[in-house]
Amino acid sequence: MGVSIPVPVSGAALRAGVLEAVVFGGHLLLYPTGIRSEKPAGTGGKDLGRPPVLLLHGFSDNRSVFVLLRRTLAADGRRHVETYNYSPFTVDLRVTARHLARRVEELCERTGQERVDLVGHSLGGLVGRYYVQCLGGDARVRTLVTLGSPHSGTRVAPFMDAHPLVRQIRPGSAVIAELRAPAPGCGTRCVAFWSEFDELMDPTETARIEHPDLHAENVQVTGIGHLALAAHPAVMAAVRRTLDGPAPAALPSLGDTASVA
Numbered sequence: 001m002g003v004s005i006p007v008p009v010s011g012a013a014l015r016a017g018v019l020e021a022v023v024f025g026g027h028l029l030l031y032p033t034g035i036r037s038e039k040p041a042g043t044g045g046k047d048l049g050r051p052p053v054l055l056l057h058g059f060s061d062n063r064s065v066f067v068l069l070r071r072t073l074a075a076d077g078r079r080h081v082e083t084y085n086y087s088p089f090t091v092d093l094r095v096t097a098r099h100l101a102r103r104v105e106e107l108c109e110r111t112g113q114e115r116v117d118l119v120g121h122s123l124g125g126l127v128g129r130y131y132v133q134c135l136g137g138d139a140r141v142r143t144l145v146t147l148g149s150p151h152s153g154t155r156v157a158p159f160m161d162a163h164p165l166v167r168q169i170r171p172g173s174a175v176i177a178e179l180r181a182p183a184p185g186c187g188t189r190c191v192a193f194w195s196e197f198d199e200l201m202d203p204t205e206t207a208r209i210e211h212p213d214l215h216a217e218n219v220q221v222t223g224i225g226h227l228a229l230a231a232h233p234a235v236m237a238a239v240r241r242t243l244d245g246p247a248p249a250a251l252p253s254l255g256d257t258a259s260v261a
Contacts, residue, residue, distance in 0.1 A: 101135055153169055
C-alpha cells in the first residue's frame with residue numbers, strides 16, 4: 001500500500017540539500033548530549049492510553065537525533081516515549097535486534113503494557129524490522145515506523161564495505177535475504193517513510209517495505225533528505241498520527257516547504 005502527499009516545491013533538490021545541511025549542523029551540536037544512554041523511567045502506574053514508544057537511531061548515531069520527534073510524540077501526555085542507544089561498535093544487526101528484544105521485554109514489564117510501538121531512523125528501522133519479522137517481535141510490537149531505512153539494501157558508499165555492519169545492509173546480504181523470506185502471520189503494522197532526496201538510500205525506493213506477508217504502508221516524502229526525516233515538522237506530525245491509530249499517514253498540504261506522499 002502506498003500513500004502520497006504532494007506539496008508544491010520549487011527547486012526541490014536544492015531546498016532539500018539546504019535543509020539537510022541545516023539539520024546536520026544542528027545535530028552536530030546536539031550529538032554529545034545523546035552519547036550517554038537514557039535512564040529508563042516508569043509511568044508511575046498510570047495507564048497513558050497508548051502503547052509506549054521506543055525510538056531507535058541509525059548507524060554511528062545516538063538518541064540525540066530524536067530530540068524533536070520525542071517531544072512531538074509525548075506532547076499530549078498520553079504516550080510514554082523512550083530512546084534506545086545501541087553500541088556504536090555494533091558489527092552485527094542481528095545481535096542488536098536480540099538486544100532490542102530484551103529491551104522491549106523490560107519496557108513492557110516496567111510500564112505494564114503488553115505491546116509497544118517502535119520508530120526507527122535509518123539502520124534503526126531495519127533493526128526493528130528484523131526483530132519483528134525474524135525474532136517473533138510482532139507479538140510485542142503493535143506498529144513499526146521506519147524513517148529512511150534500507151529495507152532492500154543500499155549501494156551507497158561502497159568504500160565502507162570493510163565494516164561488517166555496512167556489508168549487512170547491501171542488497172545481496174544474508175540479512176536482506178532473511179527479510180525477504182516468508183513471514184506468514186506477522187501481526188505488526190509497518191509504515192515506511194521514504195524520500196526521493198534521501199542521499200543514503202541507493203536506490204531511494206529501497207526505503208519502501210515490499211513484502212507480501214507484511215501489513216505495510218509506504219509514505220513518500222518529497223523535498224527533504226535523510227537526516228530531516230527524523231526532524232521535519234510535517235513528518236513528525238505524520239508519525240504521531242500513524243501511532244494514534246490505523247488511519248493512513250497522509251499529510252495535509254505543506255505549502256512550498258516539503259511534502260509527504
